[in-house]
Amino acid sequence: MSPPKETNNKINTAKSSDGTIVKAGPIVKRExxxxxIDGDAFFVGVEIAKNPKLRGLPVVTGEERGIVSALSYEAKALGITRGMPIFRVKREFPKVKILPxxxxxxVEYSTKMFDIVRRYVDDVEEYSIDECFGELTGLDKPLGMxxxxxxxxxxxxxxxxxDLSVSIGLAPTKVLAKVASNWVKPNGLTVIESALAVDFLQKVPIKKIWGIGPRxxxxxxRKDIMTAKDFYDKDIAWIKLILSKPYETIWQELHGISVMEIDSAPKTVYSSVQKTRSFHPSTNDxxxxxxxxxxxxxxxxxKARHFNLVPRKFSIFLKTKDFEFVTALILLPSPSNSPEILLPLAHAHFENIHKKGVLYRTTGVTLLDLMADFVPQDDLFGSNAQASKFETIHKQIDLLEEKFGKIVIYLGSTKNAIDHKAQDGGTDSEDLDKNLLFL
DNA sequence: TCTGGGGTCCTAGGACCC
DNA sequence: TCTGGGGTCCTAGGACCC
Known part of the structure; x- marks a missing residue:
């Protein structure tokens, strides 16, 4: 191994491709x-790539959800924000193009984007649909760039x-790389050297740092820490005293000490799986x-079956009109991902938590303590035999559905929800009636 | 009778992310 | 901005054990 390379401390400036001047100092070898890389208004960006006529117009997506999920920079300029109700957009900004x-x-564009990164980088962490991290360390020599x-x-x-615009950050840690990619947006490219990090952090409000939320x-x-630099300037002992572990990590990362690994393993293991749905108006039905x-x-x-996972417990919850949660935690006698096993257990608890006269806005289910699927013990007389029968049936149905590319069979108890979806302009419920499986 | 110190496991709930 | 649908991780505190 060669010793760490000496670096000269001359700092030069360079123009990024969008014309912004960015300080680019030497990158110390051992760092x-x-x-x-972060997509710029990603969902809208994809819509524009699909239909270039939309370019330059105020565009939002999220029609089917009733709130704005993504918006073009033109829409942002009008004062539209993420989460704004679609009816308001229609009313106050009639010229805005609203897309479902x-x-x-x-997903398709996301995959293609990550594949481009992988042309150069082996270790790529797909952090979300429009963002990834890549480990570039040491790739300059072999790539000759x-x-x-x-x-x-x-x-x-x-x-x-x-035909997609993205912003990129380069830095010695993940947290600093996030600061960097956010520095110039859209279409930016920003390099942060750890020696220069403070210059950047001075201009970043503390709430903008990844991992530091509103609370x-x-x-x-309240403790007079307003910018990321104020946080940076505190000593670690103080951080430990006031905050919890994740914030120590953030502090180190801001100081250029990389403690967060790039996790390039594809996501196949979940510790929980959740499904929720809100509706308006709220209802007691x-x-x-x-x-x-x-x-x-x-x-x-x-979803659990798709990843070969089984929960050991699960919870159901209702959220009231006033955003209060009522939840019930249910332990499974033996792990199972067959709805026929979970449903009767859930039903009893549902009867308990559902109160007369209370209006509910959201329902949800979370499968918890997921573990890799195992073949149940061959106990022919017990409930396992029945459970494995269900598993066999579901494996067949899953195969069928993969073949047709859509969901073809539902349990009878779900019928009402399907009908409701059909009313919203979804699938034809008469088609689905044939496929209901009654128990 | 009165009482210590330490460990593990679990759960609820908070906070954060996109 | 009266607020969608997924996730993750951490901590405090109780139960239980020796």
Missing amino acids: KVILH GDYHSY SYRQIAERIKKEVNEEL TAELLN KTFLWSQLSKHIEDSCR
Whole structure:
């Protein structure tokens, strides 16, 4: 192994591709180089790539959910924000183009974007649909490019091949790389050296740092910590005293000490799986609420089966009109991802938590303590025999559904929820009637 | 009778992310 | 901005044990 390379301390400036001047000092050899790439208004970006006529217009997505999920920069300029109700957009901004989300396309573009990054980088962590981290450390030599050049190439290829705009950050840690990719947006490329990190952090409000949410920001503000630099300037002992472990990690990362690993393993292990649905107006209709829960149980079990996971327990919850949670935790006698096993257990608890006269706005189911599926003991006389019969049936149905590319069979208790969906302009419920399985 | 110190496991709930 | 649908991790505190 060669010793760490001496670095000269000359600092030069360079122009990023969008013309912004960014300080680019020497990158110290022993430090990591982490890339963070972030799609600019990603969902809307994909819509524009699909239909270039939309370029330059105020566009939002989220029509089917009733709130804005993504918005173009033109829409933002009008004063529209994420989460704004669609009816308000229609009323106050009649010229804005409102689109339903097209999740399949988003996944497709997301995959293509990550594949471009992987042309250059082996260790890529797909952090969310529109963001990933890449470990560039040491790739400059074999690729024959500077780190900045690698980032520029990736950006150019995403721009040209996918017609998508992205912002990129390069820094010695993940947290700093997030600061960097956010620094110039859209279409930015920013490098943060640890020696220069303070210059950036001075201009970043503490609440903008990844991992510091509104609660903690407020607490810190009360202690006169307003910017990321204020936080940086505290000593670690103080952080430990006031806050919990994740914040020590953030402090170290801001100081250029990389403690968060890049996790490039594809996501196949979940510790929980959740399905929820809100509706308006809020309702007390028991049949309706139960059918919603029934559907959530079916859908969450389907997802668990897809990843070969079984829960040891699960919870059902109702959220009231006033955003109060009522939940019931249910332990399974033996782990199972067959809805027929969960449903009767859930029903008893549902009867308990559902109160007369209370209006509910959301239903939800979470499968918890997921573990890798195992073949149940061959106990022919006990409940396991029945459970494994259900598992066999579901495996067949899952295969069928994969073949048809859609959900074809539902349990009878879910019927009401399906009908309701059909009314919203979804699938034809008469088609589904044939496929209901009654127990 | 009165009482210590330490460990593990579990749960609820808070806080955060996109 | 009266608020969608997924997730993760951490901590405090109780139960139980020696």
